[in-house]
Amino acid sequence: MGRIISFIQKLLSFFPFFNPIKTCSSPQSEKDSSFRFHQNVDTTCIDILEETMQNPAAWVLNMENLEERQLARAPERWIRHYCSSHRMLLVGEGDFSFSASLARAFGSATNMVATSLNTTEFLFSNYKKAMENMNELKTRGSVVLHGIDATEMANHCYLGAIKFDRIIYNFPHAGFRSDEPVKSHKRRNRSLILLFFKNAKEMVKDNGEIHVTHKSNRFFLDWNLQGLAAAVGLRLIQELPFKLSDFPGYRTKYGFGGDKNFNCHPSKTYKFGLF
Numbered sequence: 001m002g003r004i005i006s007f008i009q010k011l012l013s014f015f016p017f018f019n020p021i022k023t024c025s026s027p028q029s030e031k032d033s034s035f036r037f038h039q040n041v042d043t044t045c046i047d048i049l050e051e052t053m054q055n056p057a058a059w060v061l062n063m064e065n066l067e068e069r070q071l072a073r074a075p076e077r078w079i080r081h082y083c084s085s086h087r088m089l090l091v092g093e094g095d096f097s098f099s100a101s102l103a104r105a106f107g108s109a110t111n112m113v114a115t116s117l118n119t120t121e122f123l124f125s126n127y128k129k130a131m132e133n134m135n136e137l138k139t140r141g142s143v144v145l146h147g148i149d150a151t152e153m154a155n156h157c158y159l160g161a162i163k164f165d166r167i168i169y170n171f172p173h174a175g176f177r178s179d180e181p182v183k184s185h186k187r188r189n190r191s192l193i194l195l196f197f198k199n200a201k202e203m204v205k206d207n208g209e210i211h212v213t214h215k216s217n218r219f220f221l222d223w224n225l226q227g228l229a230a231a232v233g234l235r236l237i238q239e240l241p242f243k244l245s246d247f248p249g250y251r252t253k254y255g256f257g258g259d260k261n262f263n264c265h266p267s268k269t270y271k272f273g274l275f
């Protein structure tokens with residue numbers, strides 16, 4: 001049976017675009033399959049990978065024994081409920097100021113993967129500090145990725161291979177459409193969050209946590225985060241008031257462009273887990 005499967009795999013490898021089997025065995029094949037995966041999302045993703053992940057396979061392995069190495073080398077550093085020994089995935093970043101704030105607090109950011117759905121072109125033309133924040137992250141050792149869609153990230157060739165201690169999405173929002181009825185706006189946003197939870201659940205460690213920071217006024221409470229999490233089998237561990245000043249340098253950005261900071265008061269951080 002094993003020989004038959006191996007024969008079919010070999011046969012399929014001659015037709016890479018029809019190959020349903022994700023191959024991550026070597027850096028080159030990872031690059032190829034990642035490119036295929038992302039080519040209809042954001043082709044700049046592969047440029048960033050080349051820039052920051054010269055050897056992605058080694059990087060995944062590196063992440064694997066992160067805790068032991070970090071503890072052996074340096075004492076843990078904390079900022080609020082985040083620790084330098086947590087393997088962290090940040091999703092839906094705006095100008096990357098939240099990730100950069102954590103990175104500065106940790107000193108080293110080798111434990112972090114900071115991601116955005118947007119292209120570098122969008123970020124540079126909209127957010128004055130995006131470039132500076134991304135450079136700070138890369139200098140401190142974080143991987144920075146673009147074109148990462150929270151609703152399908154578990155299928156990503158590199159990210160899907162890693163289990164994270166913390167997966168964080170601050171102020172998830174699917175964008176505004178000026179003449180959209182309230183019901184449809186709510187449906188789109190709830191769908192974004194539901195699919196994010198579904199993907200994050202597959203990527204978090206058994207004892208890990210998924211954090212969503214969300215406005216806590218009536219309009220946003222109506223999205224019912226807790227119900228969405230429960231629908232995919234996640235349970236609420238804790239909800240805490242969110243204070244922007246806990247994260248120096250963090251600027252909350254709208255997703256549709258412009259460099260204005262939105263008012264995030266009142267907000268809460270909701271922590272979800274598997275059990």
Ligand SMILES: C[S@@+](CC[C@H](N)C(=O)[O-])C[C@H]1O[C@@H](n2cnc3c(N)ncnc32)[C@H](O)[C@@H]1O
Pocket residue numbers: 091092093094095098116117118148149150151169170171172173174175192251252253254255256
């Ligand atoms: C209100 S903004 C918050 C940005 C940032 N997290 C912050 O706190 O400043 C919402 C963000 O969600 C991102 N977003 C929307 N749909 C997404 C998706 N499917 N996958 C990943 N990010 C998404 C947008 O690009 C935008 O940056």
